[in-house]
Amino acid sequence: MEPGKEVSPFLIFETINAYQSSNAFAACLKLDLFSNIKAEGSTADDIASDCGMSQKGARVLADTMTVHGFLSKEGGTYKLTEVSEKFLTKDSPAYLGGTAQFLLTPKLTEGFRRIDEAAVKGGTVIDEEGTLGDDDPVWIDFARGMMPMMMPSAIAIADHLEWERDKPLKVLDIAASHGIFGIMIGQKYPNAQIYGVDWKNVLPVAEENAAKFGMAERYNKIEGSAFEVDFGQGYDVALLTNFLHHFNAETNSRLIKKIGESLNPDGVIITLEFIPNDDRVSPPGEALFAAVMLATTPEGDAFTFKELDSMFREAGFENNRQVPLPPTPQHLVISTR
Template structure:
């Protein structure tokens, strides 16, 4: 997918070095798979529900990276991630939850990172006025109507969540031609 490959290029990992990437709520797995394709020594640990991980595993097999693709079945909030990851991916997930729940998950993700590692989050991020650009603003309305407490968060809201979870700083990167953005956060 366009966003998956773009994130793998945006979040540069040191070529030729082994890296461990945790893909939280991996879904189809294509975001982690994009890193495995871009960086031949990356090992992906995809976390999601068991039936969802079957799809991700098949996609890893089709992409030729199944030998570097592991799974971690269960709830993102309950499963033990382990530690020592060079990168944590959180793609299209935080918008389902309220800020307090996001912070709880982000603290857990932060604890799984190795020193010098980071987290990359893909989201629809509206401007601070919350009414522009149109697609992220509309997505915010969709989340308000389709989730108990979800929202499309502004960068300042995401930055605050990451800071409250133990991250030192965050950067916002547009991801054209999509309407989404990547937030890269550093401990």
């Protein structure tokens, strides 16, 4: 038996133990370990007293985060790494702790713990409608949590929109959530009016963000379900971001048709989605998203471009173009009639 020639079960144990890094990371965010690391470095004793935990807990969590690359350690002193300093300390404008805590919400992780049952059934076994119930409070957490993560895509969408700077622009933002997609368009186009559609309890988050960006008077709320509420008329652009993956193809075509009825004839729909290749196993980030939808939604999926193209054609949009947004695992689909 030559070393290295044998198939090693390493990958198996790595996969079994993977959940431990999510849990340890979540614990550090909850205890705000990263914000408490001093610029000159902190010892386990410092962390213990600054975060209100045992010396042993501080040492083990800090060592674990060091192994994962979120801290460095020299002697007994821990320091932030680039990634933790930028994204994991509360004072940083790019703080992602809220996003992380949302993504580790027990309601979402519970769906995954029962993905065996979801696989048998063909959809989530959490509640009747997974996380999608009317006014589910998870969407408020989502709105607050996901904004920093979505900022790069929001900027990319505004960049891909070709419009004259000062010309009036009417934008429909479906399932606006934090509102950042519409807001970034509003930042680029001073005469843009944004109409955000979402549940009544969520829209105040978008409104709040619009105010932060100095465009409260250009932000308009349309409260209710995107499938039922009247969007009004005369939109130049509709944004359909991270929404289609929650539903089946037929439901999506119906929604796109409804959006089309509110859109000007030369209007454009900009969709943001996880879009795996036709093989459905690449790229990894896009492909793995299918399991998230299986575990947490009744009929959602990570659709291929072919599938999305066919939904849009079904709804009267013949020209659909895919634009990848590296390094994110997301892509745009830009659609016109």
